[in-house]
Amino acid sequence: MAWSARPDGPTEFLSKQYLDYTGLAAEQARGWGWTAVVHADDLDGLITIWQTIIASGKAGETEARLRRFDGSYRWFLIRANPLRDESGNIVKWYGVNIDIDERKRAEDKAVEAEGELQRTIDDIPALVSAYYADGSRISINRREREFTRLSAEDVTNGGWRGAIHPDDIELEESKWRACVTTGEPFEHEYRVRAVDGTYRWHIARRVPLHDEAGKVIRWYGMSHDIEGRKQAEAFLAGEKQLLEMIASGSLLRDVLGALCEFIEGAAPDCFCDVHMIDWISSTFEYAVAPSLPSAYSDPIAGMPVSGELLPCGIAALQKIQVVAVDIELDPRWYTSPVRSHVLRHGYRSVWSTPVCSKEGRVLATFCIVQRKPAAPSPHHQDIIAHATQIASIAIERSLIEAALRRTETLLSEAQRLSSTGAFSWRVDTDEIAFSEELYRIFEFDPSAPVTLEQIRERIHADDIPSLTAQMARVRGGQSHLGYEIRLRMSDNRVKYLRTFGQVIRHHDGRMECLTAVQDDTGRRQAEEALGKARSELAHVTRVSSLGALTASIAHEVNQPLSGIITNASTCLRMLAADPPNVDGARETAHRTIRDGNLAADVIARLRALFSKRAPTIEPVDLNEAAREVIALSAGDLQRSRVVLHPQLHEGLPLVAGDRVQLQLVIMNLLRNAADAMSGVEDRPKRLVIRTEHDEDDYVRLSVEDAGAGFGADGSERLFEAFYTTKNEGMGIGLSVSRSIIDSHCGRLWAAANDGPGATFTFSVPEYSKYRSSGVQVGDSPRSVGVR
Structure with missing residues (x-):
C-alpha cells in the first residue's frame, strides 16, 4: 500500500490498495485522516516515530496495526523515504505499508513457545542454560538463578564464571571451547557455588541444536547435582583407605587417628575420639583424638569405666549409645566431673557409642563432641555406624595380631629354652620346612631351604637305617611315633635327638608329617655327669665311711631327676594326645629343662663343696x-x-x-x-x-x-x-x-x-x-x- 506526504507530514496521496484495505475515501484519508485506522495501542508510538523521521530528514520504518474495512487489524511494516530537490531540500515523502501480519503472528507464537519452553526449563529440577552458537550464554533457568543468585547481566557478560569453583573453571572452559569448535556434545563434572557460599558437585551435559542445514544455531546445557554421589564416593574411598591401612598392618593408633579425621571430614563441626578400654583393670587405656586438644583427651587414660557419671562409661557398660544434647543443661550430668571438663574446653554436646566385637564384647567407645547443643541426625547415625564398624575391625585385628605375636614369641622361646624344634615334611613332594630352632640344632644356614639329602648327610651313619625305616613307614601312611636319632656335626660332635610327631592327611589326600625334635644332648651329658658324680660320691663315702652322707647327696640329686622323669612322661602323654596339648607340653618342657639344669648344677657344685674348693x-x-x-x-x-x-x-x-x-x-x-x-x-x-x-x-x-x-x-x-x-x-x-x-x-x-x-x-x-x-x-x- 503506497502513499505520499508533504515535507511537514500530512498525507497527499494513498494508493487504491490502501483505500480498499481501510475502506476510507481519499478525502477521509488525506492529511492526518489515515490515523483513524491505526490501532489505539499503536497510534501514539506511530505518530511519535513519524515525527521523529520528519525531523531527522532520514528514511525510517516502524511497525503498527491497521484496521481493515471489516474491523479486523493486521500488522504492517511502514517505511518512509524523503525526496529531495537539487538543493537537498525535502520536497515530498514517499512511503509503503507492507503486510507482516503472518510474520508477526509467527513471532508471537515463537515468543509464546519460547516462554513455554522457559517455563518448562524453569520447572526442570536441574541447572539449565541456553547458549548461542558461539558458546556465549543466553539465559539460565529459575533453579539456577535461585541456586547461584546470578543476575541477568552475570549470565550474559560472563559473570557466571564466578559461580564455578576456581579449581574447575579452567578445565570447564577448555572443554566448552573444544565442544563449541567440534559441535559435539560433551559431559563433565565441576563444582558450583551455592547462595550460602558452599560448593556442590554437578555433572553437566551440553548438546547442540542444529538448523535444517545441520548448522549449530544454539546450545543447551543441563547440570545435575551429584554432591550426594560425590560424598558417597569420597566416603567409600575413605573407607577403602582405612581398610587398606588395617590390612597392611598399620599401627592401631594411626588407623584410629585416620578414622577420626575421616569422620570429621564427612561430618563438619564434629570432633571425634576413640577411647580404648582395658577390661583387666576396668579403665580407659588411652584416647585417640587428632583434632582435639591433648588437655581434653589425655585425662581419659586411667579413668575407671564403671560409674554413672561418664557418658563413655555408661555406653561401655550398658552397650548403648549415650547422647548428651547439651551437657550444660542436661540434669543427668550436673554432678559429673566430665561436665566441667567438656564445658571448660568449649564443647556442649557429647555422643558416646560402644565399639563392639562380632561376639558383642565392648572393645572401645567412639565419641563425638560439638561446640553447640545438638542431637545426632540420621546422617550422623549412619557415619557413626560406619565408624564403629571400622574401629571394631581395626581393634579386633590388632588384638588378634598381638595375640599371634605373643604366641609366636612364646613358642619360639619355648623351643629355644627346651631345645625343641619342629619341621613339616610333605610326603608327595619331599618339601621340608624347618623352624628357627631346628635350623640351630642341625646347624644349617637359616636362609637356605632344607632338603632330605642335607638331613641324611647330617644323620649319624649308624642311624641311617633307622631313619630310612621311619620314612618308609610314613610313606606307607602309618602313624609316626617318637624315636631317637643322632647327628654327626661337621666337627665330629655328636648330638642326641628325640622326635615326636604324627602323620596328617589333608582333604585332597596329600600326606604331611609334622614332627617336633628335641636336642637331648644336654640331658645325655647331664646323665653322664650324674653317673660320674655318683661314682665320686660313692668313693668319698667308702673312704670316709660316711654312707649316710651318700644317701643325703643322692636325695638332693634324685629330687630334680624325679621331676625330669615325671615331666618327660607328662610331656609325652600331652604330645600323644589327639589333638596334642602343645601348650601343656611346652610348660612341661620348661620344667624338664629347669630340673635338668638343677641336677647338673647340684652334682657339679657338691663335688666342689666336698673337694674344699x-x-x-x-x-x-x-x-x-x-x-x-x-x-x-x-x-x-x-x-x-x-x-x-x-x-x-x-x-x-x-x-x-x-x-x-x-x-x-x-x-x-x-x-x-x-x-x-x-x-x-x-x-x-x-x-x-x-x-x-x-x-x-x-x-x-x-x-x-x-x-x-x-x-x-x-x-x-x-x-x-x-x-x-x-x-x-x-x-x-x-x-x-x-x-x-x-x-x-x-x-x-x-x-x-x-x-x-x-x-x-x-x-x-x-x-x-x-x-x-x-x-x-x-x-x-x-x-x-x-x-
Missing part, C-alpha cells in the same frame, strides 16, 4: 632361688600335709653367693621343718619361709615351723656334726648348711618360737658389699673382712 660367687636373687626350692619341695610338703606360707619381701637387693649351695641350705631347712612337724596332730602344720632386709647390708632368710622345738640341749648343738634329734637322722645336714653359709661370710642360727616350733635363719651379705670390698665374681668370700 671355694664356691663361685655371683649375684643371686634370694627370692627367686627360694621360689625354685619351694616348687621342688611342693609335692613332699603336700604329702606331709604341711601348709606353706611364703612371705618373700619384694625389692630385696641381690646377694653374693653360690646359687645352688644356697638352695641346698634352703632345701635342708624346709625338709627339717617338715620333719619336725611329722608328729603334730593337734594344730596346723604351718611352715613360713620369709625373706627380709638385715642390718649392715645383709639379707636374711628364715624358716619357721610349728613342730616340737629344740629339746633340752639348746640350739647350738643342732649345728654339731652327727648331732640329731631325729630317730633316723645322721646329724650332718645342719652342720653342712652352716659350713656353706660360713663360706659365704654369713651366719646361720636357730631360735625357739614364742609358741610351738622353732625358726632357723641365715643371713648373707648383699652383692654390692662384695663389689665395694674389691672382690670379683668367682673369688672366695673368705678374703673379705665381714662378720
Whole structure:
C-alpha cells in the first residue's frame, strides 16, 4: 500500500490498495485522516516515530496495526523515504505499508513457545542454560538463578564464571571451547557455588541444536547435582583407605587417628575420639583424638569405666549409645566431673557409642563432641555406624595380631629354652620346612631351604637305617611315633635327638608329617655327669665311711631327676594326645629343662663343696632361688600335709653367693621343718619361709615351723656334726648348711618360737658389699673382712 506526504507530514496521496484495505475515501484519508485506522495501542508510538523521521530528514520504518474495512487489524511494516530537490531540500515523502501480519503472528507464537519452553526449563529440577552458537550464554533457568543468585547481566557478560569453583573453571572452559569448535556434545563434572557460599558437585551435559542445514544455531546445557554421589564416593574411598591401612598392618593408633579425621571430614563441626578400654583393670587405656586438644583427651587414660557419671562409661557398660544434647543443661550430668571438663574446653554436646566385637564384647567407645547443643541426625547415625564398624575391625585385628605375636614369641622361646624344634615334611613332594630352632640344632644356614639329602648327610651313619625305616613307614601312611636319632656335626660332635610327631592327611589326600625334635644332648651329658658324680660320691663315702652322707647327696640329686622323669612322661602323654596339648607340653618342657639344669648344677657344685674348693660367687636373687626350692619341695610338703606360707619381701637387693649351695641350705631347712612337724596332730602344720632386709647390708632368710622345738640341749648343738634329734637322722645336714653359709661370710642360727616350733635363719651379705670390698665374681668370700 503506497502513499505520499508533504515535507511537514500530512498525507497527499494513498494508493487504491490502501483505500480498499481501510475502506476510507481519499478525502477521509488525506492529511492526518489515515490515523483513524491505526490501532489505539499503536497510534501514539506511530505518530511519535513519524515525527521523529520528519525531523531527522532520514528514511525510517516502524511497525503498527491497521484496521481493515471489516474491523479486523493486521500488522504492517511502514517505511518512509524523503525526496529531495537539487538543493537537498525535502520536497515530498514517499512511503509503503507492507503486510507482516503472518510474520508477526509467527513471532508471537515463537515468543509464546519460547516462554513455554522457559517455563518448562524453569520447572526442570536441574541447572539449565541456553547458549548461542558461539558458546556465549543466553539465559539460565529459575533453579539456577535461585541456586547461584546470578543476575541477568552475570549470565550474559560472563559473570557466571564466578559461580564455578576456581579449581574447575579452567578445565570447564577448555572443554566448552573444544565442544563449541567440534559441535559435539560433551559431559563433565565441576563444582558450583551455592547462595550460602558452599560448593556442590554437578555433572553437566551440553548438546547442540542444529538448523535444517545441520548448522549449530544454539546450545543447551543441563547440570545435575551429584554432591550426594560425590560424598558417597569420597566416603567409600575413605573407607577403602582405612581398610587398606588395617590390612597392611598399620599401627592401631594411626588407623584410629585416620578414622577420626575421616569422620570429621564427612561430618563438619564434629570432633571425634576413640577411647580404648582395658577390661583387666576396668579403665580407659588411652584416647585417640587428632583434632582435639591433648588437655581434653589425655585425662581419659586411667579413668575407671564403671560409674554413672561418664557418658563413655555408661555406653561401655550398658552397650548403648549415650547422647548428651547439651551437657550444660542436661540434669543427668550436673554432678559429673566430665561436665566441667567438656564445658571448660568449649564443647556442649557429647555422643558416646560402644565399639563392639562380632561376639558383642565392648572393645572401645567412639565419641563425638560439638561446640553447640545438638542431637545426632540420621546422617550422623549412619557415619557413626560406619565408624564403629571400622574401629571394631581395626581393634579386633590388632588384638588378634598381638595375640599371634605373643604366641609366636612364646613358642619360639619355648623351643629355644627346651631345645625343641619342629619341621613339616610333605610326603608327595619331599618339601621340608624347618623352624628357627631346628635350623640351630642341625646347624644349617637359616636362609637356605632344607632338603632330605642335607638331613641324611647330617644323620649319624649308624642311624641311617633307622631313619630310612621311619620314612618308609610314613610313606606307607602309618602313624609316626617318637624315636631317637643322632647327628654327626661337621666337627665330629655328636648330638642326641628325640622326635615326636604324627602323620596328617589333608582333604585332597596329600600326606604331611609334622614332627617336633628335641636336642637331648644336654640331658645325655647331664646323665653322664650324674653317673660320674655318683661314682665320686660313692668313693668319698667308702673312704670316709660316711654312707649316710651318700644317701643325703643322692636325695638332693634324685629330687630334680624325679621331676625330669615325671615331666618327660607328662610331656609325652600331652604330645600323644589327639589333638596334642602343645601348650601343656611346652610348660612341661620348661620344667624338664629347669630340673635338668638343677641336677647338673647340684652334682657339679657338691663335688666342689666336698673337694674344699671355694664356691663361685655371683649375684643371686634370694627370692627367686627360694621360689625354685619351694616348687621342688611342693609335692613332699603336700604329702606331709604341711601348709606353706611364703612371705618373700619384694625389692630385696641381690646377694653374693653360690646359687645352688644356697638352695641346698634352703632345701635342708624346709625338709627339717617338715620333719619336725611329722608328729603334730593337734594344730596346723604351718611352715613360713620369709625373706627380709638385715642390718649392715645383709639379707636374711628364715624358716619357721610349728613342730616340737629344740629339746633340752639348746640350739647350738643342732649345728654339731652327727648331732640329731631325729630317730633316723645322721646329724650332718645342719652342720653342712652352716659350713656353706660360713663360706659365704654369713651366719646361720636357730631360735625357739614364742609358741610351738622353732625358726632357723641365715643371713648373707648383699652383692654390692662384695663389689665395694674389691672382690670379683668367682673369688672366695673368705678374703673379705665381714662378720
